Amino acid sequence: MKYAYPAIFTEEENGQYSVNFPDFEGSGYGCFTGGNDLNDAMDMAKDALCLVLYDMEKESAAVPKASGVKDFKVARNEFVSLIACDTEWYRRFYDGKAIKKTLSIPSWLNAMAELQSVNFSQVLQEALKQQLGV
Numbered sequence: 272m273k274y275a276y277p278a279i280f281t282e283e284e285n286g287q288y289s290v291n292f293p294d295f296e297g298s299g300y301g302c303f304t305g306g307n308d309l310n311d312a313m314d315m316a317k318d319a320l321c322l323v324l325y326d327m328e329k330e331s332a333a334v335p336k337a338s339g340v341k342d343f344k345v346a347r348n349e350f351v352s353l354i355a356c357d358t359e360w361y362r363r364f365y366d367g368k369a370i371k372k373t374l375s376i377p378s379w380l381n382a383m384a385e386l387q388s389v390n391f392s393q394v395l396q397e398a399l400k401q402q403l404g405v
Contacts, residue, residue, distance in 0.1 A: 274324055275355040276302075277340045278316050280309070282348045288312035292320060292354075293343065294335045300327055313354075321356040325365075328358055359405060 281289045290312050292302035304319040306312030327334050340351045372395075384391065 272324070272328065272359060273355065273357045274320070274334075274337070275353045276320060276337045277343065277351050278320070278354045279343060279345060280312060280316075280350050280352060281346075290316045290319070292316075292323075294338050295323060298332075298335055300332065313352075316354045317356055320354050321358055321361040324356065325358045325361050 276292050276294055279291045279293060281291070283289060287305060287307055288309055288311075289305040290303060295302040300323050302319055302323040304312070304315040306315045324334065326332075340353055343351050345351060369392075374395075384394075
């Protein structure tokens with residue numbers, strides 16, 4: 272899934288930035304982070320957003336509706352920016368560990384596949400990706 276949420280960036284007195292995603296307040300999944308400078312804060316914001324949304328998807332939690340960037344009044348040391356993330360990419364990158372699955376196929380099909388040195392795991396992965404459209 273692809274998402275975009277507004278984040279409020281606050282420049283602190285030491286030049287660092289704190290970042291808050293107001294749409295997640297009260298959801299039980301607060302989403303905030305910070306960075307040593309603006310570039311770091313942008314990277315951290317994307318990572319924090321993806322992590323929270325990924326957790327919400329895993330737990331089948333209701334994902335909040337995104338507000339508009341103009342829906343927030345900010346102080347002089349703040350600005351609002353949309354942060355986009357792709358939880359499918361995040362899931363592939365961070366949760367790529369292999370798990371074992373037991374399945375059944377007809378004996379004749381197994382014999383034919385073994386004769387041709389078919390990699391069963393690879394075939395199943397490709398078929399699942401095609402079935403799921405990923």
